[in-house]
Amino acid sequence: MNHEHTLVSAGDLGHSQFATSWPTQPTDDPVPTPERPLLRPEQKFMMQALAEYKSNWGLCLDLLDLLRMIQRNAIIPMGSTVRSFEQDIQSGSNEYSILLQAIPSGLRDSLIQGTLAHDYVKGKDVHGKELEERGKYAGIYAVGIAIEGRDGAFINIKECTKVAEILETYAKACELLAAAENENSRVPADDQQVIDDALKLDQACGYTQQGPMLHYLEDSGQVANKEYLKMLAESFRKRGRALGRLGCDETINMHQGPLYVGSTTRPIAECLAQHHYDSNMSAIPSTNKFLSLTLGALRYIGLRPYTVEVPILPIWVMEHLPMGERLVTVLASSFVTQGGFNSVQASSRAGTGMSMALCDEAGLYVAEKTRYFEQNIDKSLVDSKDFMRRTEGVEHLGRCFQLVLGGELEEKIKIIKIRQDRLEQETKLLVEMKEEIQQKLRRIREHQEAVATKYVFKNMYATLLRSITTRLGVDDDTTHVSTGGTPPE
Incomplete structure (x- = not known):
């Protein structure tokens, strides 16, 4: 051909x-x-x-x-x-x-x-x-x-x-x-x-x-x-x-x-x-x-x-x-x-x-x-x-029209409103939980900062005490520095 x-x-x-x-x-x-x-x-x-x-x-x-x-x-x-x-x-x-x-x-x-x-x-x-x-x-x-x-x-x-x-x-x-x-x-x-x-x-x-x-x-x-x-x-x-x-x-x-x-x-x-x-x-x-x-x-x-x-x-x-x-x-x-x-x-x-x-x-x-x-x-x-x-467009419009005529659309709107209210309540609970978590995080952060400050102070005190005993010629073994101990007799 x-x-x-x-x-x-x-x-x-x-x-x-x-x-x-x-x-x-x-x-x-x-x-x-x-x-x-x-x-x-x-x-x-x-x-x-x-x-x-x-x-x-x-x-x-x-x-x-x-x-x-x-x-x-x-x-x-x-x-x-x-x-x-x-x-x-x-x-x-x-x-x-x-x-x-x-x-x-x-x-x-x-x-x-x-x-x-x-x-x-x-x-x-x-x-x-x-x-x-x-x-x-x-x-x-x-x-x-x-x-x-x-x-x-x-x-x-x-x-x-x-x-x-x-x-x-x-x-x-x-x-x-x-x-x-x-x-x-x-x-x-x-x-x-x-x-x-x-x-x-x-x-x-x-x-x-x-x-x-x-x-x-x-x-x-x-x-x-x-x-x-x-x-x-x-x-x-x-x-x-x-x-x-x-x-x-x-x-x-x-x-x-x-x-x-x-x-x-x-x-x-x-x-x-x-x-x-x-x-x-x-x-x-x-x-x-x-x-x-x-x-x-x-x-x-x-x-x-x-x-x-x-x-x-x-x-x-x-x-x-x-x-x-x-x-x-x-x-x-x-x-x-x-x-x-x-x-x-x-x-x-x-x-x-x-x-x-x-x-x-x-x-x-x-x-x-x-x-x-x-x-x-x-x-x-x-x-x-x-x-x-x-x-296809006409068929879609026809289905929508049937939803309106049959009352199905109104029923679907009610269901959507109920779900919307439920969603709003759940959203409110989530917001409250978020605020509570943020408060707990703030308290934890403040506690961590306080512990860190106390540790720094104690470290400085121990360093100073060692420096004094060294100058006085006192043996470290005779000097006990502790937060909770007592000096020897």
């Missing part, structure tokens, strides 16, 4: 090369427009959070609140996504803050507002080159739909109704065929037209199988997902109602289209090639059934749809693949749950029994040092440490 591209723990995950030309959307209060009729509080919440949060770790925590908000309003429950994301955050997976910074801000805005396909097509000459490097690696991608001749725009109010009707018919046909199979009978003659209409959608998709079996049922667990088909149809009804509330007619094409978010352990570009479809192709790829059926329904009503494939997030570490897929789905979920394909069919099972040479080569890092991977991992780690420090 070229060590010029050494894997590091610091890498700018997209803020230099990729963030320059993809336009960032305004973060003011977003309002529905004919081009963006499905804007709701979820988008506003996310856009403002992205703009205001300095700590991406804090933003990841707020994504949980956003997901819970979406759950209350979504057509499709997203409980599993919420639980997985929440479990990751609670277990301390600060990789989310790193991965979040790997997605350019303008690209994130387009994901959130559901205009990814339109915005990519509008700037494809520039964006395609900027994102080309991401396609060389494993990671997360999104596939949207645009219509030829509309400069990246999607469909109008009338077309929303037609697509919904076609998908509802297909769902009804799936239900009839399943019932007939369970009862080992034939579809009633009165309902045969429904089956014929559904087969026309298969033909529009380029599926030419013979017999009454629908292509959607062949490898989709029979009718296990028939309810999801109804929900997908309802999402197009919802688009039509949103356009109707704004008074839009058939001349207005919305920019918001459904997205399919997927992940791959192969280079993203290879996987996107399998999803690619343009109007010159005879058959629609069936990598994702709902994406295929939507493209077929658009063809069925006379439009010329094509797929828009966008590499979103490169991944180097296997453990980050499911995390990255969850994160991108969360960013898009404020729109995906209002009609995207992930809301009705999970994408690839990232990280399940797969091996990837890129991951082995890359080691345990999320990115390698290239010209656009340079500082944000360290920034994210600082964000994480700051968050943990603030969290």
